[in-house]
Amino acid sequence: MPDLSEFLTGSSESDVFKERQRVIEQAEKDLPASDVRKKEIELFAPKDLLTFFKWSDVTTYFDSVKIYFSSKEYYGLFRKHFKVSEYLEANTYHIEHLIAFLVALEKGYIKIEVDGDDIILKSEKPFELGVTNG
Amino acid sequence: MDEKEVQDIDNLPLEWLRVNYSRTCDAKDHYSSPRLSSEYLDCSMPLTFDSYNFCSYSCKYCFAAFFKGNNPMLKGEGLQLKSVDVKKMERMITGKMPNDLYWKFFFSKRYIMQWGSMADPFCNFEKTNKVGEQLIKLFGDNKYPIRFSFKGQEIQTYLPLFEKYKEAKNFVFQSSIIGVDPVLASKIEVGAPSPDFRFKMLGKLGEMGYWTILRLRPFVIGFSDIGLDELLENCKKYKIRGISMEFFALDFKCSKEVRKQVTRLGDLLGYDIERYYKDLSSHRRGSYMRLNRDVKERWVRKIYKFCYDNNVVFGCSDPDYKELNMSGSCCALPESFPENPEICNYTRCQQTDKLRLLRRNYWRGKRGDDIQLKFGNVVNGDPKFQDFLHNNRLFGNDIVYKTSYLTSEVVNTTPASCMRKFWNNLRSPNAPMNYFEGKVMPVGRDEDGNLVYEYKVHPYEEYWTKDLGIDLGRY
Numbered sequence: 001m002p003d004l005s006e007f008l009t010g011s012s013e014s015d016v017f018k019e020r021q022r023v024i025e026q027a028e029k030d031l032p033a034s035d036v037r038k039k040e041i042e043l044f045a046p047k048d049l050l051t052f053f054k055w056s057d058v059t060t061y062f063d064s065v066k067i068y069f070s071s072k073e074y075y076g077l078f079r080k081h082f083k084v085s086e087y088l089e090a091n092t093y094h095i096e097h098l099i100a101f102l103v104a105l106e107k108g109y110i111k112i113e114v115d116g117d118d119i120i121l122k123s124e125k126p127f128e129l130g131v132t133n134g
Numbered sequence: 135m136d137e138k139e140v141q142d143i144d145n146l147p148l149e150w151l152r153v154n155y156s157r158t159c160d161a162k163d164h165y166s167s168p169r170l171s172s173e174y175l176d177c178s179m180p181l182t183f184d185s186y187n188f189c190s191y192s193c194k195y196c197f198a199a200f201f202k203g204n205n206p207m208l209k210g211e212g213l214q215l216k217s218v219d220v221k222k223m224e225r226m227i228t229g230k231m232p233n234d235l236y237w238k239f240f241f242s243k244r245y246i247m248q249w250g251s252m253a254d255p256f257c258n259f260e261k262t263n264k265v266g267e268q269l270i271k272l273f274g275d276n277k278y279p280i281r282f283s284f285k286g287q288e289i290q291t292y293l294p295l296f297e298k299y300k301e302a303k304n305f306v307f308q309s310s311i312i313g314v315d316p317v318l319a320s321k322i323e324v325g326a327p328s329p330d331f332r333f334k335m336l337g338k339l340g341e342m343g344y345w346t347i348l349r350l351r352p353f354v355i356g357f358s359d360i361g362l363d364e365l366l367e368n369c370k371k372y373k374i375r376g377i378s379m380e381f382f383a384l385d386f387k388c389s390k391e392v393r394k395q396v397t398r399l400g401d402l403l404g405y406d407i408e409r410y411y412k413d414l415s416s417h418r419r420g421s422y423m424r425l426n427r428d429v430k431e432r433w434v435r436k437i438y439k440f441c442y443d444n445n446v447v448f449g450c451s452d453p454d455y456k457e458l459n460m461s462g463s464c465c466a467l468p469e470s471f472p473e474n475p476e477i478c479n480y481t482r483c484q485q486t487d488k489l490r491l492l493r494r495n496y497w498r499g500k501r502g503d504d505i506q507l508k509f510g511n512v513v514n515g516d517p518k519f520q521d522f523l524h525n526n527r528l529f530g531n532d533i534v535y536k537t538s539y540l541t542s543e544v545v546n547t548t549p550a551s552c553m554r555k556f557w558n559n560l561r562s563p564n565a566p567m568n569y570f571e572g573k574v575m576p577v578g579r580d581e582d583g584n585l586v587y588e589y590k591v592h593p594y595e596e597y598w599t600k601d602l603g604i605d606l607g608r609y
Contacts, residue, residue: 017593018601021432033356037405044428046416047572 020044135397143398146391147192147324151258154190157215159263165216168236168247170532174523175553175564176456178463178480178487179281181240182251185266187216190258191285191325194399195312195352195382198252217265224272239522246279246306246467246479256286258325267292274299279476281306281465283349285326289335300342303474307339308347308378308465312354314361314368321402322357337372345477347466348374350437351451352382355425356403359433366440376466377441378449381430384411386421416571420563427454427571431594434458435602442604451486453569457589460609462487483516483523485566489573490609492589497599497607507566507574509557509584513550523550558585 020043027039135143165187174180189198225231227241240247249255249269260266270292273280282289282305296305309332313319316328340346348369350358358365369377384396384407400407415423434455441448441460449466450456461469464486471477488507495504513523522528526548539547556564566574566587574587598604 013593014596014600017428017431018597020428025432033404037355037410040429041410041413044414044426046414046426047428 135401140398140401143394146395147194150192151190151325154215155258156262157190157259159186159215159217159259159265163214163216164219164222167218170522170528170549171251172533174484174533174549175556176453176464176485176489176569178467178482178484179246179248179465180481180484180522181236181245181247183218183247183249184251184253185218185249185255185269186253186257186259186263187214189253191254191323193285193323193326194395194402195322195354197352197383197385215259215263217259217263218269220265220268220272223269227272227276227278235522235525235528239519239525239528243518244279244476244479245481245519246281246477248281248283248465250283250308254284254286254326255282256284256288256292258286258288260286260288261291267295270295270299273304274302277302277304277476279304279306279474279479281308281467281477283308283310285310285323285332287327287331293335293338296339296344297342300344303343303345303471304476305339306345306347306467306477307336308349308376309333309336310349310351311365312350312352313357314364315357318357318360318402322354322399333368333372336374340373340375343473345376345468345471346372346374347376347378347447347449349465350377350379353379353430353433354382354399354403355429356405362433362436366437369440369446370444374446376447376449376468377437378451378464378466379434379437380450380452380464381425381454384408384415384423386423416568418563418568418571422563424452424454427592427594430454435594435598439602439604442608448609454571454573456486456570457489457493457573458606459486459490462490481516481519481522483513483520485512485569488512488515489570489589492574494607494609496589496591497595497605499607505589506577507587507589508580509554510580510582513553523553524548554584558583560585 024036024040024043027036031039165184167185168181168183171177171180171182189196226234226237229237229242231237239245255266266288272278274295277299284307299305311329311332313322314329316330319326319329336346336348348365350365353359368374388396396407400410411423411425414425414429416426430452434450438448438455438458440446447466447468448458448460449464450458451464456464461467462482463480467480468478485507488511492505492507514520526546529547529549529552530544533549533552556562557566559565560567560576563569565585567576573590573592575590576585577588578586580586595606599606
């Protein structure tokens with residue numbers, strides 16, 4: 001589950017990255033190889049490419065962005081927050097973090113403002129999310 | 135797997151080795167080589183060559199085995215060893231076939247060709263058949279630039295020949311050595327000589343003045359990382375001038391036999407390799423599983439730092455960290471070599487060269503166009519060699535991945551137009567955004583409607599520059 005707060009709040013990715021690598025390198029000294037592999041799976045789960053975006057750039061990168069819903073509930077959640085004219089689609093096979101994003105909207109952690117063609121996301125304070133994909 | 139199953143799996147490569155120990159070539163039927171590699175999108179030596187149609191060794195990680203394991207021609211009783219036609223090769227490289235496309239696009243320009251792509255030039259077949267010897271003399275007498283990629287012991291027989299041709303320095307030698315443990319190596323690289331032998335061969339060829347490269351490909355976690363310090367020390371000891379690395383990739387579209395060998399490889403390494411790859415690979419890249427960047431960083435860091443500190447050319451053919459290449463060739467050929475500039479006659483109309491320049495520009499403080507990857511800059515990025523990308527016959531004859539094309543479309547397709555299709559499809563594993571796992575991201579379109587990608591700095595780069603003092607703008 002990508003940590004949405006990291007890229008929204010602009011905290012140092014470099015520090016997080018270094019810390020993860022340090023933990024693994026220490027594990028390599030202390031643990032048998034199979035446990036190191038497990039630790040890697042825990043810490044280095046693949047990021048979705050959208051985590052390389054800044055959300056404020058989404059409209060720059062894509063003319064249109066598509067979301068593929070794996071269940072009706074997600075679609076319902078989506079429709080609750082977006083009008084079709086504000087259609088935000090993501091070119092991604094994995095939507096967990098988008099769902100997290102929608103949940104964050106629902107809980108009021110993120111505010112969305114539309115200024116002409118720009119969609120502006122605002123976060124009042126750092127937050128953490130945990131979402132189980134259905 | 136029960137004990138009997140393991141025994142059966144282990145016996146297969148040994149049987150392969152036994153039947154191939156002294157196999158002779160078919161006298162009449164020849165193997166068609168060279169050919170244009172399907173990796174031309176980011177390969178500096180896309181014209182590849184093999185002297186035989188398969189290899190006598192049985193390395194468990196062999197990418198060629200993944201492809202060949204699915205080829206019915208290479209199974210069962212009908213298996214036939216073929217060699218290239220040396221006389222035809224002679225005509226081809228000396229201009230006696232002026233209408234030949236390889237002459238037109240490559241040989242007439244003294245392109246450096248890689249020898250040893252899907253097979254080993256010096257495996258057991260060479261001992262019995264000696265086709266390679268004739269070819270070495272052909273290329274040596276013509277001072278034609280060749281880069282060998284080998285493991286095989288028969289290179290030892292040809293050291294006097296290489297001594298004879300050493301003044302021209304038209305040969306480059308790259309040996310695959312992916313770990314130092316000889317016991318584990320003998321179980322994984324079944325039939326190949328020991329890592330120590332291969333280092334010694336590189337050492338002797340280096341003493342003759344040839345450019346030598348350690349091919350750390352594939353880097354297999356659980357083997358290559360153990361004893362990595364010793365491996366790098368050997369590079370110093372044998373004065374190796376380049377290191378080219380790439381992590382093992384697991385192709386989930388493979389035959390049952392290959393799948394069993396991979397499972398056994400995981401046993402030998404001590405972890406469930408299939409689960410590991412499934413859990414840690416980006417699914418954006420399709421069924422050809424490559425571990426994500428974060429898993430690889432600590433070893434890339436170590437090898438890159440070694441190269442940086444010891445004036446060794448770092449090459450990375452892995453799409454992850456490909457931006458770190460120190461030359462336009464991810465096989466670790468140099469940018470310049472005054473003793474024989476022809477060994478730098480590789481193509482630059484490919485993404486490896488351009489991605490390297492974006493990274494260098496970024497860390498030299500440039501922005502805007504200088505850090506953007508544009509389709510036109512790639513396919514027209516090498517006035518000397520780029521014309522092969524615009525030829526439809528080459529695509530139709532040589533390129534293997536044509537499954538999405540109708541037969542009628544193939545005749546109108548060129549390598550460049552095929553590349554364009556990938557380039558603009560953000561769902562394709564070959565789109566630069568997916569292939570380089572977010573190292574470049576789309577920022578708009580050019581005047582021809584092609585996506586323009588921009589270099590994205592990643593956290594590792596800040597870490598390396600600030601904490602390790604590495605200047606990423608240097609090479």
